[in-house]
Amino acid sequence: MLYHVRMDVHLPHDLPGDTRDQIVRQERDYAQQLQREGKWIHLWRIVGEYSNYSVFDVDSNDELHAILSNLPLFTYMETHVTPLAGHPSDIHQSAST
Amino acid sequence: MLYHVRMDVHLPHDLPGDTRDQIVRQERDYAQQLQREGKWIHLWRIVGEYSNYSVFDVDSNDELHAILSNLPLFTYMETHVTPLAGHPSDIHQSAST
Amino acid sequence: MLYHVRMDVHLPHDLPGDTRDQIVRQERDYAQQLQREGKWIHLWRIVGEYSNYSVFDVDSNDELHAILSNLPLFTYMETHVTPLAGHPSDIHQSAST
Amino acid sequence: MLYHVRMDVHLPHDLPGDTRDQIVRQERDYAQQLQREGKWIHLWRIVGEYSNYSVFDVDSNDELHAILSNLPLFTYMETHVTPLAGHPSDIHQSAST
């Protein structure tokens, strides 16, 4: 099942540099692991912002929440989740409007 | 180059049925043609709304505007375009945060 | 899987009375059928507004979209869907914060 | 009487860890006690956010405010309360639209 997620990161200005670098590294490793597992199937940077649009392919709402709430950057993020369904015009869906 | 687009369709209540069906058919054919050409690479229905999230892969802003403004449903749509860049954690980008 | 849905109904003023009554009846029958099937598990009226908060228990995003987009009142509605997960403090979840 | 409540939690980044854990524990105990008393009848996590949708069954506005304002996390929360009424299509209400 697919979910669209927008993530906006707001790191406090006074967060010590090394703490920041460590969290960002953990976030990358975590994200790449999920991509290799096929859970995090799209990850795009929103131009000009410390934000991304992502698409997740998971089996349930609960699984998605577990993934997102365990993001190392989670406490510094605003996230918004939109559930996605197949579109009748999507040729991969072999259906039409 | 990738662009994220949200489209919200608002068809007038008093639009004659056959006019409506024809435009929707034209929209589907137009969308499926662009998908076959590799321009419209993702098309997902937003659950519960006559809206979609799409991702386009085109060569320029002008090309994207030409595609969108020629959508049969364009005059009945609200669209919002967000340019996308590669994300350092995207494993396909072989880069990391 | 649970989904929270807000529905705001905006019926056009110039919709003929009998058309209106028929659609509203169809909406009620449709809603009650889904409740009997255990899909539409909560349906509350928002005080003072032609709106409701509902909770659906379905197996997928696609199933929910099919249900919502087939609501007789769908074209006269604004709907917003929020996926729900188990809360660690929910005693039925036998888990804690 | 039923009330729909949205709670968004914003814990300050610089809140000491043990203080945070203690408040969160108190919040869980408080919430579970109210659930056992039948006051807090639904508690769902909003996927991807440190937020919840809840439904309370209480006898008055004042009782609800007392409950909410005594939440251990109250000072770190944004809450919005919406009073709910019976919906004519709710089969439990044995009434229809």
Place this chain on the structure above:
Amino acid sequence: MLYHVRMDVHLPHDLPGDTRDQIVRQERDYAQQLQREGKWIHLWRIVGEYSNYSVFDVDSNDELHAILSNLPLFTYMETHVTPLAGHPSDIHQSAST
């Protein structure tokens, strides 16, 4: 129990004059009846707008919804209801902050 309600009236421009006058008369009679019954305890015009702030004293959410949804002008209104509780500084509450 007290509820704060904001009502914004939007009468269609093309509503025939006599229909308009009749509905407005019915609205006034309905409002004044509820005031005499002690349900509608405050009714103030928002300066410069076809809107009002009102306070209702009713026994339940359901009673309030029945009152509001039966307003002759209801279909031409946007309404927002906020439940009120006693304030600790309200001298009539013989309590303080």
Place this chain on the structure above:
Amino acid sequence: MLYHVRMDVHLPHDLPGDTRDQIVRQERDYAQQLQREGKWIHLWRIVGEYSNYSVFDVDSNDELHAILSNLPLFTYMETHVTPLAGHPSDIHQSAST
């Protein structure tokens, strides 16, 4: 003359406890004095929020600003003032729509 005021209080998390208690006490005393003087005629708690709806009866805009800007909690508040006029359906106004 009547004015509707919404007040939302945002006390900083790191405000020392005793300072907080003192300001809150001063706020209550100030509010109760104005109520006894007939200036602050309604004070209701918005359920679930550290906010209130109030109605003031004063002789001028300037008098209201002096009252509000001297609230002990003023610097920690967001306030919004709406001037009120008599409503033609208000039976106390012995007028009708």
Place this chain on the structure above:
Amino acid sequence: MLYHVRMDVHLPHDLPGDTRDQIVRQERDYAQQLQREGKWIHLWRIVGEYSNYSVFDVDSNDELHAILSNLPLFTYMETHVTPLAGHPSDIHQSAST
């Protein structure tokens, strides 16, 4: 007493030309009469919009509402009223911040 008012005019596209011209003429005559009476003391056009910022000098909220609700264009307007007080830095107030 001074009040700041923003007025946004939205004339329906299908309003017959002569009806439109007549209302606009009446609006001008009404506005100019109030200016001559010293009630409507400032009237500025917001550049690029069919809107204005105005300042009224009247004796009460009720007087202002009577003035505004009798504007010929009132039913085609969105209006927002903000009560004004003397500013301590206003040299005409012979007071300072």
Place this chain on the structure above:
Amino acid sequence: MLYHVRMDVHLPHDLPGDTRDQIVRQERDYAQQLQREGKWIHLWRIVGEYSNYSVFDVDSNDELHAILSNLPLFTYMETHVTPLAGHPSDIHQSAST
């Protein structure tokens, strides 16, 4: 040329008292100097808020920005500027709608 400006002041809670008083004094002197020069022609307090509506009469956009950005309180302010034009109904403009 006239410009409408809204200024909302947000002084940090932890700003030392004497620093605060000094800035506020400087702001008043600066504002009064500009009033005497005929640049800052209207300055009104928004009732209940640490905000004002002002009107400036200057020769250019650049002059206005220089004035505003040199306000002692500028870094603690949100400002919004709206350019004003003559209104056809303004009797001082000897023109009509």
Place this chain on the structure above:
Amino acid sequence: MLYHVRMDVHLPHDLPGDTRDQIVRQERDYAQQLQREGKWIHLWRIVGEYSNYSVFDVDSNDELHAILSNLPLFTYMETHVTPLAGHPSDIHQSAST
């Protein structure tokens, strides 16, 4: 003097085709005449929307309002004007931050 303007065009669905084409032609001729006069110095299409960002170089607020309010499409537009000043980092301004 420079002004930034956003224009969003909303043509009614039921506007007859020939009326629409005529207005759009007039709009283009009007826009191109102003560009030749050096008044309308930038005109860019916002990708995916019937909207544009423009920059005007005019001598006064009044001149800009006259230009904008005489746009053939004016009654079908939402416009928002932002006055621009020289930026200290603009190399053409030979100044720096």
Place this chain on the structure above:
Amino acid sequence: MLYHVRMDVHLPHDLPGDTRDQIVRQERDYAQQLQREGKWIHLWRIVGEYSNYSVFDVDSNDELHAILSNLPLFTYMETHVTPLAGHPSDIHQSAST
């Protein structure tokens, strides 16, 4: 390819003065270098705000994100990017609506 960017700068009040001056200097040098390279083709100050409207001419979304995310002030900014296309009425485009 052209992109419209709005940048709003929010420097923390407690940022040491010399740190602030250094970052602002770096920002200017960086901006002026990009202007000389023809990337940053327009940079205008929004009157009354620590904000600017800019237009960039770059070859791709990724190039723009690299430029923006390396702005010395980036972590203190809110930025919003809008892709621009040629407008049919732009005489430089030798095209018409």
